[in-house]
Structure formats: C-alpha cells, structure tokens
Amino acid sequence: xxxxxxxxxxxxxxxxxxxxxxxxxxxxxxxxxxxxxxxxxxxxxxxxxxxxxxxxxxxxxxxxxxxxxxxxxxxxxxxxxxxxxxxxxxxxxxxxxxxxxxxxxxxxxxxxxxxxxxxxxxxxxxxxxxxxxxxxxxxxxxxxxxxxxxxxxxxxxxxxxxxxxxxxxxxxxxxxxxxxxxxxxxxxxxxxxxxxxxxxxxxxxxxxxxxxxxxxxxxxxxxxxxxxxxxxxxxxxxxxxxxxxxxxxxxxxxxxxxxxxxxxxxxxxxxxxxxxxxxxxxxxxxxxxxxxxxxxxxxxxxxxxxxxxxxxxxxxxxxxxxxxxxxxxxxxx
Numbered sequence: 169x170x171x172x173x174x175x176x177x178x179x180x181x182x183x184x185x186x187x188x189x190x191x192x193x194x195x196x197x198x199x200x201x202x203x204x205x206x207x208x209x210x211x212x213x214x215x216x217x218x219x220x221x222x223x224x225x226x227x228x229x230x231x232x233x234x235x236x237x238x239x240x241x242x243x244x245x246x247x248x249x250x251x252x253x254x255x256x257x258x259x260x261x262x263x264x265x266x267x268x269x270x271x272x273x274x275x276x277x278x279x280x281x282x283x284x285x286x287x288x289x290x291x292x293x294x295x296x297x298x299x300x301x302x303x304x305x306x307x308x309x310x311x312x313x314x315x316x317x318x319x320x321x322x323x324x325x326x327x328x329x330x331x332x333x334x335x336x337x338x339x340x341x342x343x344x345x346x347x348x349x350x351x352x353x354x355x356x357x358x359x360x361x362x363x364x365x366x367x368x369x370x371x372x373x374x375x376x377x378x379x380x381x382x383x384x385x386x387x388x389x390x391x392x393x394x395x396x397x398x399x400x401x402x403x404x405x406x407x408x409x410x411x412x413x414x415x416x417x418x419x420x421x422x423x424x425x426x427x428x429x430x431x432x433x434x435x436x437x438x439x440x441x442x443x444x445x446x447x448x449x450x451x452x453x454x455x456x457x458x459x460x461x462x463x464x465x466x467x468x469x470x471x472x473x474x475x476x477x478x479x480x481x482x483x484x485x486x487x488x489x490x491x492x493x494x495x496x497x498x499x500x501x
Contacts, residue, residue: 180205181225181295186215186241187257188233192280196228196257199284200291212236216244224252226275226294231258231265239265242272253294257282270398273406277395301379301410308376308414339375342459347371349455352499353492362417363448369416370423371452377407377424404428405437419448427453430487442489450489454480454496457487473500 183200185208187193193208200206207222209215212233218224227245231238242254256269259280266277275294278287350371354364381399392400408425426440426449433441435453445453461479464470471479477497484493 182207182223183291184209184215184218184222184224184227186210186212186227186229186233186238188230192230192257199287203288210234212238212241212244215241219245219248219250219252224250225298226253226255226291228255228257228291231256231269232260239268239272242269242274246272253298255290255294257287266395267398270395270402273402297379297381308410339378342463343372343375345459345463346374346452346455349458349496349500350451353451353455353496356495356499357447357451363419366417366419367423367448367451370420370427370448371455373407373411373420374423374427374452374456375403375407376410377403377405401428401436419446422446423448423452425449427456429453431484431489432486435487445489450492454488454492457483458496458500 181204183204183206185193185196185200185206187196187208188210190210193210197206197208207218207224209218210233212235215227215229219227229238229242233241238256238258245252245254253275254269254273256266256274256277257280258265258278269277275297276290278290347368350367354367359367378400381403404425404427408421411421411424423446425437426445429435429438429440429445429449430453431442431445431450433439435445458476458480459465460468461471461476462473477500480488480493481497484490
C-alpha cells in the first residue's frame with residue numbers, strides 16, 4: 169500500500185471498521201485514525217450493537233465475517249433504517265456480490281489489496297456527498313414550507329432550479345428542460361392549478377436522488393458499467409425518501425419515485441404497468457425520455473426534434489403512455 173497526504177474534507181466523522189482479519193483491520197486503523205473517530209470490530213453481531221448505540225457516519229465492511237456475511241449485515245442495517253453510509257472493502261468480491269451490495273445502497277466497493285490514496289479519496293467523497301445530502305434536505309424543508317404557504321410560486325420554482333444547478337450543473341439544466349416539455353403536455357390535460365404546479369415542481373426535482381451519486385453518473389457522459397447501472401437505478405428510491413414528510417403535493421414524490429417506470433412494466437423501481445403508474449410520473453417520464461433523445465444523453469447521439477418526436481411515437485405502449493405520446497406528438501413543435 170502507498171501512503172498519502174490526502175485529508176478528508178469532513179474530519180471527526182465516526183467510522184466503524186468491520187473486518188475479521190487483524191492485518192487489514194490494523195492497517196485501516198493506522199490510515200484513518202489521524203482523521204476520524206474509529207470503532208473497530210471483527211464480528212457482525214458486535215457491529216450491529218455499536219450501530220444501535222453510537223452515531224456512526226460511515227461503515228467499512230468486509231463481506232467475509234465469521235458469524236454473518238457482510239451482505240447479510242448490510243441488509244440488517246437497511247432494515248433497521250439506519251442513516252449510515254457503507255463502503256465494502258473485501259478480498260472476496262464478485263460481480264454478483266457487488267451488484268447485491270449496490271442494491272442495498274452501498275456508497276462504494278473496494279477490492280483488497282487497496283490503494284491508500286483511493287481509499288481516502290473514496291471516504292472523503294462519500295462523506296462529502298453525505299454532507300451535501302443533509303444540506304439539500306434542509307433546503308428542501310425550507311423550500312417546502314415556502315411552497316406550502318403559496319407565496320410567489322414562480323420565484324420558488326426558479327430558486328429550486330438554482331439549488332439543483334449549484335449541486336451539479338446538469339441537474340439544473342436537465343430539470344429545466346424536462347419542466348418545459350412537461351408543461352407542453354399539462355396545458356392540454358384536465359388538471360387543477362395545484363396539480364399543474366406540482367407536476368412542474370416534480371419535473372424540476374425528478375432526478376434529485378442523483379445528488380448522492382458520483383458526478384460522472386449525474387452527467388451521463390460515459391457508457392455505464394453494470395455496477396453503474398445498478399447505482400443509477402437507486403436514484404428514484406433515494407429521491408422519494410428525501411421527499412417523505414415534506415409539505416409538497418403528493419404528485420411531487422410520485423414523480424420522483426416513479427419517473428423511470430415504463431408503460432409495459434419493464435421500468436423501475438417497482439415495475440408498475442400502464443395506468444398503475446401515476447399520471448404525473450407518466451407525464452414527466454415522457455418528458456425525461458424526450459430530453460434524452462434531443463440532447464444525446466450519455467453516449468447517444470442527439471436527434472433532431474422531428475426524429476425524436478417520431479421516436480416517442482414508437483415508444484407508445486412500451487416506455488410511454490400511448491395517449492400521452494399521441495398528444496405530445498401534436499403539441500411539440
């Protein structure tokens with residue numbers, strides 16, 4: 169292992185090291201102790217108890233433990249509803265174990281022998297994302313109170329775009345475009361003013377769960393690996409959890425949680441079919457797909473509007489609601 173002078177930007181966080189091998193456990197203590205408050209254990213049962221009694225910010229977890237597998241402990245942590253980030257550090261990793269860990273919401277997956285610079289950089293970025301996540305939740309709470317009061321809704325929408333752009337430029341730009349395309353649809357649907365405003369807000373916020381992801385996943389500039397794809401699939405659920413209990417119209421959370429459902433049931437996170445997908449999510453889902461077509465999301469080539477419009481027609485009954493696809497083809501220029 170090589171040494172490094174990299175110092176995490178969020179010092180004094182509480183980190184729990186769960187590692188049954190003495191060598192790696194002691195190495196992690198030496199590397200991390202200058203920057204963090206550490207708890208070290210060699211068994212899942214002891215780790216579980218510490219998580220119940222101490223405010224742990226991050227867990228480094230080996231997959232192979234004497235009393236329980238690391239993924240089983242991870243499952244317990246999630247069932248307990250613990251707000252803690254987990255980084256897998258293991259010498260026994262497989263693609264399947266990595267995907268299973270990602271589905272349980274791990275922040276990163278590192279194979280032994282690890283590089284010290286990479287380890288510290290990963291921990292640093294994970295804790296920074298945690299800080300961003302917390303600050304964004306506080307901002308959303310304050311914004312929600314303003315939204316609920318009905319004061320200056322137009323300014324509130326502009327403020328939320330600025331908030332997202334500050335976290336990552338592409339989130340603000342993409343949200344603004346999806347809002348515009350969704351507005352083309354809702355003008356021709358029988359919706360209340362409250363529903364229309366909520367759908368516009370949901371369009372801005374639909375990808376808010378990506379705040380916790382790596383920047384390269386937010387921008388979508390490179391073809392995603394299988395692990396990247398699993399991480400990306402987590403963002404609707406993450407975003408939905410962020411909105412729980414906030415004073416917004418129910419449509420907002422529905423959009424965030426379900427905008428990647430597909431009309432034929434092949435979407436995620438729940439595989440909803442047809443009109444079981446909330447109308448608000450079907451609207452924003454279509455607008456989201458159209459924006460990907462015309463901007464060339466990721467490695468895809470951007471399409472001219474007429475070609476993208478025809479592509480939406482082809483997706484009718486598959487990715488998108490056929491009635492909405494027909495309406496959109498008529499109203500998009």
